[in-house]
Amino acid sequence: MRDASAPIGVFDSGVGGLTVLAALRARLPHERFVYLGDTARLPYGTKTGHTVARYALQAARCLMQRQVKLLVIACNTASAVAIEPLSSASELAGVPVIGVVEPGADAAVARSSSGRIAVIGTESTIRGGAYERAIEKRRPDAVVTGRACPLFVALAEEGWVHGAVPTEVARTYLESLVSNADGAAHDTLVLGCTHFPVLAEVIASVCGPRVALVDSADTTAEAVAARLEHEGLRAAVTASTPAPVLLATDGAERFARVGAQFLGLPLAAQDVEIVDL
Amino acid sequence: MRDASAPIGVFDSGVGGLTVLAALRARLPHERFVYLGDTARLPYGTKTGHTVARYALQAARCLMQRQVKLLVIACNTASAVAIEPLSSASELAGVPVIGVVEPGADAAVARSSSGRIAVIGTESTIRGGAYERAIEKRRPDAVVTGRACPLFVALAEEGWVHGAVPTEVARTYLESLVSNADGAAHDTLVLGCTHFPVLAEVIASVCGPRVALVDSADTTAEAVAARLEHEGLRAAVTASTPAPVLLATDGAERFARVGAQFLGLPLAAQDVEIVDL
Numbered sequence: 386m387r388d389a390s391a392p393i394g395v396f397d398s399g400v401g402g403l404t405v406l407a408a409l410r411a412r413l414p415h416e417r418f419v420y421l422g423d424t425a426r427l428p429y430g431t432k433t434g435h436t437v438a439r440y441a442l443q444a445a446r447c448l449m450q451r452q453v454k455l456l457v458i459a460c461n462t463a464s465a466v467a468i469e470p471l472s473s474a475s476e477l478a479g480v481p482v483i484g485v486v487e488p489g490a491d492a493a494v495a496r497s498s499s500g501r502i503a504v505i506g507t508e509s510t511i512r513g514g515a516y517e518r519a520i521e522k523r524r525p526d527a528v529v530t531g532r533a534c535p536l537f538v539a540l541a542e543e544g545w546v547h548g549a550v551p552t553e554v555a556r557t558y559l560e561s562l563v564s565n566a567d568g569a570a571h572d573t574l575v576l577g578c579t580h581f582p583v584l585a586e587v588i589a590s591v592c593g594p595r596v597a598l599v600d601s602a603d604t605t606a607e608a609v610a611a612r613l614e615h616e617g618l619r620a621a622v623t624a625s626t627p628a629p630v631l632l633a634t635d636g637a638e639r640f641a642r643v644g645a646q647f648l649g650l651p652l653a654a655q656d657v658e659i660v661d662l
Numbered sequence: 663m664r665d666a667s668a669p670i671g672v673f674d675s676g677v678g679g680l681t682v683l684a685a686l687r688a689r690l691p692h693e694r695f696v697y698l699g700d701t702a703r704l705p706y707g708t709k710t711g712h713t714v715a716r717y718a719l720q721a722a723r724c725l726m727q728r729q730v731k732l733l734v735i736a737c738n739t740a741s742a743v744a745i746e747p748l749s750s751a752s753e754l755a756g757v758p759v760i761g762v763v764e765p766g767a768d769a770a771v772a773r774s775s776s777g778r779i780a781v782i783g784t785e786s787t788i789r790g791g792a793y794e795r796a797i798e799k800r801r802p803d804a805v806v807t808g809r810a811c812p813l814f815v816a817l818a819e820e821g822w823v824h825g826a827v828p829t830e831v832a833r834t835y836l837e838s839l840v841s842n843a844d845g846a847a848h849d850t851l852v853l854g855c856t857h858f859p860v861l862a863e864v865i866a867s868v869c870g871p872r873v874a875l876v877d878s879a880d881t882t883a884e885a886v887a888a889r890l891e892h893e894g895l896r897a898a899v900t901a902s903t904p905a906p907v908l909l910a911t912d913g914a915e916r917f918a919r920v921g922a923q924f925l926g927l928p929l930a931a932q933d934v935e936i937v938d939l
Contacts (some may be wrong), residue, residue: 432913635709
């Protein structure tokens with residue numbers, strides 16, 4: 386029997402999913418959250434779907450031990466390959482599982498006029514084509530172009546989010562997607578990796594004002610709120626927003642240092658508990 | 663009883679160590695090699711020493727099952743933290759273990775006139791200070807400056823090794839190490855990560871002709887040759903250079919594609935066997 390006072394579990398391969406946690410806390414300020422970053426095995430984005438799905442199941446098991454009432458896969462790579470195995474895993478005992486790909490596709494389709502939508506993400510997310518399928522399910526005439534941008538992950542982790550290097554990297558990856566030489570530029574760009582929102586300013590400057598940037602953090606938070614409502618699992622109103630419980634599989638110091646800019650809150654190493662999956 | 667006809671085991675977190683394997687094969691063309699890249703858990707460079715040492719022991723066990731006569735840790739991060747635990751691990755049954763840090767320090771001290779030596783590597787390698795200790799053991803008056811350059815790993819993996827982006831990244835990381843504003847520039851730069859040799863041209867162009875670049879691949883191959891000689895373990899002369907056995911923990915296709923430029927040989931996915939550690 387799930388309990389409305391139980392926490393919501395959120396997991397990612399590392400710190401990127403903290404951008405989703407930030408949106409969840411803003412939308413659902415009375416909920417408790419347990420966040421798990423699998424930092425010992427990141428990044429997921431260059432690994433095969435089989436391996437990522439196995440890791441995701443281990444992460445889900447760890448969060449089930451914390452009695453979560455709902456599970457958010459705050460990682461595009463894992464959402465793309467693990468949402469089905471997780472949703473049908475009997476050990477998850479009917480706990481709802483929400484990924485970031487479907488809400489991201491909703492947002493993209495809502496924003497695009499022309500139906501020409503570009504998706505950027507890790508190698509694994511793009512190769513898997515999950516966004517393409519999710520967008521085409523909603524708008525069958527959409528033209529979806531995917532591009533893997535693995536250096537964006539490294540830049541975000543390094544905190545190089547302004548200046549010459551990220552601008553040059555963004556130009557190299559994106560220019561052909563948004564140039565309008567043949568009148569066929571994409572009008573919407575999906576940030577299909579939870580690391581990318583911290584680079585949004587640089588990406589927007591390269592894409593120009595005619596391209597709408599979409600990230601799935603806000604729409605995922607909306608989807609979680611709707612599901613809690615539907616299942617009668619909303620937490621009672623609290624006087625203040627509970628602090629999230631932060632778990633990682635390695636490197637509390639680095640998690641706190643890099644994660645602070647993704648979560649938008651100061652973090653110290655002692656705020657992060659190390660767990661073994 | 664170790665056998666001169668047995669293969670040499672080489673391991674790394676991923677494909678970077680293939681630069682060391684290339685040097686080993688050039689120096690020891692009659693030896694057989696088994697290379698293991700722990701691609702399911704790469705990169706090691708952002709993980710804690712404790713976790714990296716645990717992974718290295720698992721990799722060593724896997725190679726011991728292949729009856730290796732000598733073990734090369736072709737990864738600076740793992741060499742820095744795991745050489746002592748591995749050398750004393752009873753399950754390795756006296757198999758010699760050679761890392762890349764000590765040979766790299768030999769090369770740096772041999773090349774530097776001023777004793778002002780810069781070392782670049784992953785976060786974990788630099789934080790651990792193993793190069794600093796190894797260089798100062800050889801030359802106590804050396805002045806060693808370490809700098810973590812994690813984006814170089816991502817650039818090398820992405821194959822962006824020429825042009826504006828790597829040049830700008832190299833300038834950002836290295837300019838202060840090699841500028842001679844106060845007459846105190848370093849005269850030697852150690853490429854303390856097996857990924858970095860593929861960026862040597864760009865790094866050299868930023869550092870200028872007064873800075874010697876040192877990588878440990880050749881000196882490591884020399885150290886392995888000397889040790890085999892010393893232990894009477896040199897393989898018999900063969901008519902042709904045996905093809906290396908390539909093992910990885912994930913992603914044969916990506917290993918072959920990215921690894922080919924590190925090894926300097928064409929590779930196909932079917933050349934790579936996937937193993938579980």
